Amino acid sequence: MQKELTVGEVARRAGVAVSTLHFYERRGLIRSNRTVGNQRRYGRDVLRRIAVIRIAQEVGIPLAAIAAALDSLPDGRTPTRQDWAALSTAWRDDLDRRIRQLTDLRDGLTDCIGCGCMSIDRCPLRNPGDRLGEQGSGARRLAPRAG
Template sequence: MPTSDGLPIGALSRRTGLAVSAIRHYEKLGLLKPWRNAGGQRRYERADIRRLSFVMIAQNLGLSLTEIREVLSGLPGGRTPTPEDWTRISEGLRSHLDQRIRTLEKLRDDLDGCIGCGCLSLPRCALYNPQDRAARHGAGPRYLMGDSPES
């Protein structure tokens, strides 16, 4: 149940700096759950401004939209998230960020043995693809395409 008259999509776009098409895309992915007013127009909660800000920040941190949707599913519906809600979520992201930091440090330390092309086709790429592990996922730059080195 909405807690106010809600924000129209144009206002949400202006407040977040996101294009209306991006907001609709995020809605289709389940990152936002607008409601409809009596006239059938989409309306968004003010808390959606924070949700979209989080989406943009999380993408900059390297999270996929699927991962972001999972994280956001832990936020309460129908009310603005509290500082405690955000603390819980940020603590949950620590392991992801720690892994990203380790990966970036390894890249920095091993860069002289890799030109950073992302090809992952070299059978003996010591940095990203030792023993050509990525080949089992198929052709192309598998890790850049979303495959995980751990999978």
Template sequence: MEAPAWNKAELTVGEMARRSGVAVSALHFYERQGLIESRRTSGNQRRYKRAMLRRVALIRVAQRVGIPLSEIASAMDNLPNGRTPTREDWEQLSMRWRDELDERIKRLQQLRDDFTDCIGCGCLSLTCCALANTHDQLGEHGPGPRVLLEDAEPSCADT
């Protein structure tokens, strides 16, 4: 298939799918969720402004790092609909997610570093749990893997 002309103002749903790398069904879903928009031709065919490619790219990247669609939609509501978003628009959006992404990175690093030796205490099933969670004191903080959910106690690797 031929790529859409670089100077084409609007893309068909097929062109949008090919150019963005997103399935047509995903584009329809994003549209139903209010993340992107199109206009309909007299023949009821969708036409997307070329600027929607940037929105789809942002959606894909945000989803890839685990940002829920509801948060993506909320962020998209703050972006301009009538023009192509500027660098400043994208920087503002990035700053909005920075703290959450930093926290997610911290948790992923903790999971990577501690998961082999300790599942976060809450089970007392691994040999080192008696060292990191003596007398199940983390049970006082609530159910589940407390070490991996909050900074309650050191992991087995720290003991």
């Protein structure tokens, strides 16, 4: 049986703060065992789990989705290449959708740079197609709501 790792060893090898490990554990992303003296000990599989968590976070996958994906893996087993392929494939559609949204936002923002929102009738972000103009002249977004 391989020696379990202390919290400091895991933090150092994974390149994260000890507080990050505690946070991941509270969120159910990783698990530890406790010694008789109530110290945390981690199996070596936790290092790859942390790598998966960090990569997924870097591309913007929410922690809840990461937790759900990791929950689909057998307990105590180091995630394999096949596991990563399955997890990353499941996230691909969401990432593609968000890339399209960000590209549209970036492209629409280019038209607004320098306008100071004085041309709200042409703003592709706040008023696409001047749909607010159909409601009449004057401020629409800032108008008080009728009670």
